[in-house]
Amino acid sequence: MSPILAVQGLGKRFQGLVANTDIAFTLQPGEIRSIIGPNGAGKTTFISLISGHLTPTTGRILYKGSDVTGLSVARRAQLGIARKFQTPSLFDSLSAYENIELAVLRSRPRSRGHAARIGEVLELVRLADQRHAVAKHLSHGQRQWLEIGLLLANNAELLLLDEPTAGMTAEETHATGILVRSLAREFGLSAIIIEHDINFIRDLDAPVTVLHLGRVLVEGSFAAVAADPRVRDVYLGNG
Amino acid sequence: MNATALPAAVMPAGHRLGAWAPAVVVFLALALLPVVFEGYVVYILPQYMLFGVMAMSLALLWGQTGILSFGQAGFFAIGGYAIGIGMSHELPINPAYIGILTGILVCAVTAALIGYFLFSAGVRDSYFVLVTLALSIMVEQIAVSQSELTGGWNGMFIMRPILTAPGLELPLDGDVSIYYVVLVVAAAVYAGLRALTTARFGKILVGIRENETRMEALGYRTVLYKTAAFALSAGIAGLAGALYGTHAGFVSPSLGGALFSTEAVVWVAVAGRSSLLAAFLGGVIVSSLSNYLSALTPGLWQLFMGLLFIAAITLFRGGIAGFLGRLPARRRAMP
Numbered sequence: 001m002s003p004i005l006a007v008q009g010l011g012k013r014f015q016g017l018v019a020n021t022d023i024a025f026t027l028q029p030g031e032i033r034s035i036i037g038p039n040g041a042g043k044t045t046f047i048s049l050i051s052g053h054l055t056p057t058t059g060r061i062l063y064k065g066s067d068v069t070g071l072s073v074a075r076r077a078q079l080g081i082a083r084k085f086q087t088p089s090l091f092d093s094l095s096a097y098e099n100i101e102l103a104v105l106r107s108r109p110r111s112r113g114h115a116a117r118i119g120e121v122l123e124l125v126r127l128a129d130q131r132h133a134v135a136k137h138l139s140h141g142q143r144q145w146l147e148i149g150l151l152l153a154n155n156a157e158l159l160l161l162d163e164p165t166a167g168m169t170a171e172e173t174h175a176t177g178i179l180v181r182s183l184a185r186e187f188g189l190s191a192i193i194i195e196h197d198i199n200f201i202r203d204l205d206a207p208v209t210v211l212h213l214g215r216v217l218v219e220g221s222f223a224a225v226a227a228d229p230r231v232r233d234v235y236l237g238n239g
Numbered sequence: 240m241n242a243t244a245l246p247a248a249v250m251p252a253g254h255r256l257g258a259w260a261p262a263v264v265v266f267l268a269l270a271l272l273p274v275v276f277e278g279y280v281v282y283i284l285p286q287y288m289l290f291g292v293m294a295m296s297l298a299l300l301w302g303q304t305g306i307l308s309f310g311q312a313g314f315f316a317i318g319g320y321a322i323g324i325g326m327s328h329e330l331p332i333n334p335a336y337i338g339i340l341t342g343i344l345v346c347a348v349t350a351a352l353i354g355y356f357l358f359s360a361g362v363r364d365s366y367f368v369l370v371t372l373a374l375s376i377m378v379e380q381i382a383v384s385q386s387e388l389t390g391g392w393n394g395m396f397i398m399r400p401i402l403t404a405p406g407l408e409l410p411l412d413g414d415v416s417i418y419y420v421v422l423v424v425a426a427a428v429y430a431g432l433r434a435l436t437t438a439r440f441g442k443i444l445v446g447i448r449e450n451e452t453r454m455e456a457l458g459y460r461t462v463l464y465k466t467a468a469f470a471l472s473a474g475i476a477g478l479a480g481a482l483y484g485t486h487a488g489f490v491s492p493s494l495g496g497a498l499f500s501t502e503a504v505v506w507v508a509v510a511g512r513s514s515l516l517a518a519f520l521g522g523v524i525v526s527s528l529s530n531y532l533s534a535l536t537p538g539l540w541q542l543f544m545g546l547l548f549i550a551a552i553t554l555f556r557g558g559i560a561g562f563l564g565r566l567p568a569r570r571r572a573m574p
Contacts, residue, residue: 051456077458089456091449102446105439106458154457 002065004029004158004190005050010059012045012214019045021214023059027158030188032180034201034222037211038234043194044086046211047160050192051083052076063158078106082156086163088143092136096127096146099135103153117153125149126175140167141176148179159183159191165200177203202226210234262433262516266426273415282414285421287523289483292425294506294522295432295515296475301504302512303436304468305448306364310371312500313378314350314473318342318480319490320382320389323397326485335400339481346477347470349374354469358462371500378495394491397484411485421482425519428475432515444468502526505544509551511560521558 007025011018020042027033035043048054050061052073061069068076077083091099100118108114122128125145130138135146144164151159161180165173177200183189195201201208201222208225210217212234218225225231269288273281293315301307318339325338353374357367382389389395402409402420411417435441446454447461454461484490493499503522510521525544532540555562 072460073455074458074460077456083456085456089450089453091446091453093449094445098442102442102454103457105442109439150453150457 003027003062004031004064005192006062006065007050008060008062010046010049010061011057012042012049012054013057019214020049020056023211023214023216025209025216027190027192029157029190030184032184032191032193032204032206034204034206034208035192035194035211036196036198036201036208036225037217040213041211042214043211044162045214047083047162047192047194050158051081051160053083077154080155080157081160082151082154082158083160084144084147084151084162084164086166088147090135090143090146090150093134095132095134096122096138096149097131099146100149100153103150107153107155121149121153124152125179141165141169141172144168144176145179148176152183157189159189161191161193163194163196165195165197173197173200174203176200180204259433262429265516265520266422266429269422269425270419273418281418283527284523285418285486286483287527288421288425288519289479289486290503290506290526291519291522292428292479292482293476293503294510294518295428296472296479297503297507298512298515298518299432299436299444299475300468300472301507302514302518303441303448304444304465306465306469307368307504308371308469308472309368309497309500309504310350310374310473311476311503313371313375313495314346314476315480315483315499315503316375316378316382316490316492316495317346317349318477318482319397319484319494320395321345321477322400322481322484323395323490324388326398326400333401333403335485336403339478342477342481343474347474350473351466351470354466355462358465372497375495375500376497379492382492382495389492392492394489397488397490399488400485417486421486424478424482428478429515429519432475436515440464440467502529502544505548507558509547509558511558511562511564513557514560514564517558517560 003026005025005027007023010020010023010025012020023046035046037043045054049056052068052071052075056069059069060067063076063079063081068079068081071079091102094102097118100121101114104114104117104121108117119128119131122131125148127138127142127146127149130142135143138146144167148159148161148164159180164180165176168176180191180193181204184191193204193206205222207220208222209219210225210231217234218228218231220228269284272284293311297308297311319342321342322335322338325341326334328334330337353370357370362370383391385391399411399417402411402416409416411420436444443454443459443464446459447464451461480494506521506525507518509525511517529540529544532543551558557564
């Protein structure tokens, strides 16, 4: 199977600051990958390079085998690369329904049956009974889900989730893990997830990539990564 | 859950019907007005209605898309000069039509070029405001300097047009006949914009107003939508200006310029930028009010308009329409 995402030699430098260096990264269709690392490890920079919000200094990004390195954010989104921002980026004064509608209007400009599709997505992200609630009045967790709903309604194939469980209760965090796994299993979506919540990462039970000082430090199963002494070092601050 | 969700889901259709009703009342009242009144009111009202059309063009841009423009006066003036220049020539087709179409096209193309250039460069909203203000002032200056074409400071006299269609030739010399032509255009612009704002295009503009970053990350090329909105808005302002020119029989450089462009923003801010009908009424009522007040107390009306503007921006954002729209909700919230 050819990978959905293949990154080679990816680097990003902000004037003097090196944020990402020589990152090689491969993701298979339907695969979930967690990215962890201490603050400043370059996790959000990495996501931004893939979504197109930043332009890499070096390296190439191949999505489904074709080079997307020079494409705009909008063009990548049209191809199925969808990003959830660290702080949920929503249409705050619109209802949950209208939020999802804007994604559906993009992914299905001409076809009918928008209402059914919007209902379906709201059901998936557990917001069916909040459809008329204004986005800014939703809870933290519901806002995170609404943004994931936007990505689904936009026919995303590669989800880039930057701290999707921030501000969630333990129960909501657990439900998010179930949601992401079911999206991968049932719809074949791939996902890259940045998280600080180590319990969430453990529950997700997906391969983990550890970033440190802009480089890939270790890659492997959660158990292998958690047992790796280098990972313990960087998290304890000795690295 | 489904049982409780159903009535709410049915609501939007009724809601939309309710929103059409005030517009029908307004335009019906305007249609009946010449039957009841005659004289100056019937003569002058079309000019205020055209200010109302100009205000709607700004509401599309400012209220719907979140982009404030001080360039509407510039486009209005371009429209006025376009019909004037068109009608001063012998043309195979009705010169008024050519003039109006040229005015609309010049405005739309100018706006499209400026908009595309500025939006794709990612300029901030405040710089866009400044550029549009400069545009209005430039139109004024060009009208002054190109005096062979425009008459310079003296302005330009324009005839009333002849309405032509297959089997029809109606000179619009009478105040009543041109009144109805302007009314039909105003109602058509309202209906067209109304339909557009509730369609896919309008919803996308609202999305851009609410969160442009999110729209881009969803795959919308927001620059193109903003450019289209600006071009459409400019074209409508140009149409209003062309009809104004031929109705008033005279255009002068001050139709462009900083003062008139500020006035247009004040009409829309005071009346409510989020409602097309409010913007239209704002153009009609606030402009007639300011004309009345300026005749009554020449020194004080500008102060009065300024205070009204500040009140609209600080106290009740969304203007009078926004204030009225929140009233029922407040009443319900009270015990």
